Structure formats: C-alpha cells, structure tokens
Amino acid sequence: MTDDLRCSDLRCSSAYAQVFLRANGLSDEVLQSLGLPLQCLEKATYISGRHHLAIVKALDDIVDDLLWGARTGDQLSMHAHGTVGFAAVSAPTLGAALEVMIKFYSLRTNTFVSRLDKLGQQYRFSMDVAYEDLVFARVISQSVIRILQKLIKLIVGQERSRQLLISFAAEQIDCADELSAFYGVPCRFNAGFTGFSMPADLYDEVSPLSNPAAYQLNLNQCEGQLRRQLALTMTERVEAELQYHFESVANGLREPDLPVLSEMATYFHMSPRTLTRKLQAEGSHYKSLLETVRFEHAEGLLAEKRLDIGSIASILGYQEASNFSRAFRRRYAISPQDWRHPKGK
Incomplete structure (x- = not known):
C-alpha cells in the first residue's frame, strides 16, 4: 500500500x-x-x-x-x-x-x-x-x-x-x-x-x-x-465509527461491548495519547463523543418502539436496564419509558 x-x-x-x-x-x-x-x-x-x-x-x-x-x-x-x-x-x-x-x-x-x-x-x-x-x-x-x-x-x-x-x-x-x-x-x-x-x-x-x-x-x-x-475532522471520523458500532450491535453483528479509547486508537493506527491529543485540539473528548452517539441511538431505538427497554440497554452496552434508565434520566430528566410514552399524548 x-x-x-x-x-x-x-x-x-x-x-x-x-x-x-x-x-x-x-x-x-x-x-x-x-x-x-x-x-x-x-x-x-x-x-x-x-x-x-x-x-x-x-x-x-x-x-x-x-x-x-x-x-x-x-x-x-x-x-x-x-x-x-x-x-x-x-x-x-x-x-x-x-x-x-x-x-x-x-x-x-x-x-x-x-x-x-x-x-x-x-x-x-x-x-x-x-x-x-x-x-x-x-x-x-x-x-x-x-x-x-x-x-x-x-x-x-x-x-x-x-x-x-x-x-x-x-x-x-x-x-x-x-x-x-x-x-x-x-x-x-x-x-x-x-x-x-x-x-x-x-x-x-x-x-x-x-x-x-x-x-x-x-x-x-x-x-x-x-x-x-478532505476537511473531515478527527472528531467526525470517530463519531462515524461509533455510529457504525451501535448500528452493528443493533443488527446483531457485533457484541455490545463499548469500544474503549485504546480500541478506537488502534483502528485509526495511532496511540491512545495521539488520538486524545487530536480530539482535544478540536475541542472534543472521546468519552463525551461516546456518550453523545450512545444517546442518539437510544433516542432512535426508543422512537422505533420495536424493542423493550432491556434490549435497548443491552445494545447500548449497559449491563442492566436499571443502569440505562438512571443514565437516561440524568441526561434528559425523564425516564426512557416516559420519553417513549409522554404523559398526555
């Protein structure tokens, strides 16, 4: 090559x-x-x-x-x-x-x-x-x-x-x-x-x-x-790979283990320190990107209404549905169930 x-x-x-x-x-x-x-x-x-x-x-x-x-x-x-x-x-x-x-x-x-x-x-x-x-x-x-x-x-x-x-x-x-x-x-x-x-x-x-x-x-x-x-940033490239990860898990093509920083760095043929430095130079961090993409998929899966909360939690890498529910409530101030079925609608 x-x-x-x-x-x-x-x-x-x-x-x-x-x-x-x-x-x-x-x-x-x-x-x-x-x-x-x-x-x-x-x-x-x-x-x-x-x-x-x-x-x-x-x-x-x-x-x-x-x-x-x-x-x-x-x-x-x-x-x-x-x-x-x-x-x-x-x-x-x-x-x-x-x-x-x-x-x-x-x-x-x-x-x-x-x-x-x-x-x-x-x-x-x-x-x-x-x-x-x-x-x-x-x-x-x-x-x-x-x-x-x-x-x-x-x-x-x-x-x-x-x-x-x-x-x-x-x-x-x-x-x-x-x-x-x-x-x-x-x-x-x-x-x-x-x-x-x-x-x-x-x-x-x-x-x-x-x-x-x-x-x-x-x-x-x-x-x-x-x-x-050519202007694709490191942040955009990481986001795209994270999007692909969760799509693959949702389709049963990957295990639901969350990709850690070292695995992502290996994919991009660089050290974790280098990847961290590149993301920081763009004002982003791997953990925040992971959480953002993770919850974007949570919203999409909840909106589809074809999977129960436990299945969605598993796709997103949570060991227990209760852990997903707590994390979702911290972010949105509402439970996944109430987000899916708003009261009064």
Whole structure:
C-alpha cells in the first residue's frame, strides 16, 4: 500500500458498492455475514474501505469468472458516476476528461490512487490499489481500466481507442487471452505497473461531447465535494465509527461491548495519547463523543418502539436496564419509558 493510502481513511461510495452488488448478485444473507446489512448500505453515503474489500472478496468467492471486475466496469455508464462522470463527459479534451476522473474518483472510492504521466511519445495511466490483496487488486484494476477505456472510446471513437496497451503488475491469469479479447486491445502482465499507455496525441484530442458550461458547473461541484471530504475532522471520523458500532450491535453483528479509547486508537493506527491529543485540539473528548452517539441511538431505538427497554440497554452496552434508565434520566430528566410514552399524548 502506498503512503498516500491509510487504512483508517479508506472508504467507498455506497452507490458504487451497490453497483457491484446489482451486477453480480450478492445476497442480503452474505451481506449480513459481512457485517453490512442491505438496509444499512442503502442508508449510508459511504461504507468503510474494509467493507468494500469484504464485498469484493465475497463476490469473488461466488462469481466463477476471473474477468468479473472488467465486466462490472463495463456495466457502468459515465452518468453512473454522478458529477464526476458528468464533468468528464463534458470536458473539452480527452486529457481533461481523464484528469477529472483521476482527481475526483476518490469521491466514489479512495481505495486506489492513480496518476497520468507523459513519457516520451506516450501518456501512461497507472494505479496503485490500497490493500495488499491480489483478489481486490485484480477486480478493482480491471473495473477501473474498463471504465476509463469506455470514456476514451466515447471521446475519440472505437478505432483510435484501440491504440491503448493495457498493463497489469500482477502475474498472468489463466484467461489472459479472454481478457485481451474483452478489452479489444493487448494486455500484458508482470508489466511493472497497472494501467494503460496511449499515444500522446490522444491527450489533446478535442471531445465532440464538450460542453463548457456543464463542464465548469460539474467541475465546481466536484471541487466542493472534495474539499468537504478532505476537511473531515478527527472528531467526525470517530463519531462515524461509533455510529457504525451501535448500528452493528443493533443488527446483531457485533457484541455490545463499548469500544474503549485504546480500541478506537488502534483502528485509526495511532496511540491512545495521539488520538486524545487530536480530539482535544478540536475541542472534543472521546468519552463525551461516546456518550453523545450512545444517546442518539437510544433516542432512535426508543422512537422505533420495536424493542423493550432491556434490549435497548443491552445494545447500548449497559449491563442492566436499571443502569440505562438512571443514565437516561440524568441526561434528559425523564425516564426512557416516559420519553417513549409522554404523559398526555
């Protein structure tokens, strides 16, 4: 994994993950076993990188096809990528379109990093996948290369798009000839990088789909989304992980033990002291974040009215329902029962 990719920061757009599921038929039962029920996936904007990895590996176990990553990428139109796709399609040149995809694809998933370099008379697109997992690298690289190949074909036409040479750093797979036939261009393995090369003159090819107004509008939207993504604070990241913990417990996917500071620090690949210092610099503390998120879930579970007080207490990590009731009363000056069933209503 490159230095630009930290496991604790990795995530994937929920919409992007659902494309993989719809294209390959992963059942809700399998999702449940991964700790990611379908209803949670549909509600979330992003899922963690570790869940993206788990989904891909689970799919690879049930899809008997070493080319399924490429076939999944083939099912994605540029419009399926939202503002990123709209900006790329309306870009003035092929080079501008590719630069959009490289700069903003992290809005879809940041489980890989990529770049476009000019090397003599060629441009080289190369990518590094976050996890040192051969299955994940194969699937994601096949998919991304197919997505970009379709974009190139859309802009320069089928004949000129055949000037690509696709490369994989991995060893040759059994169906290498079939993969080359699928892409319609040569594929080489043990190539030293994963990506593709193309003649340099293609970079400046004017796009017949260019729309300056739409390009600028979508580019501005992508820039705004990227700024918001990069501005995620340590407090927000801890809150998100705590939210995920209680959702998982409520769905029977985790034990109801509260995550202590040391466990949270380990998840973010830092010492408890460092995590504490980072939170304090933002004016927050782990214990107060834990209690805030804990009671947010208490409110939600009480409002649903499908679980009794004892079950809710257990989900929230209380040994006894009476302990939950006392803590709830201290915070809200009312019992959980009365909060759920206000007198006079």
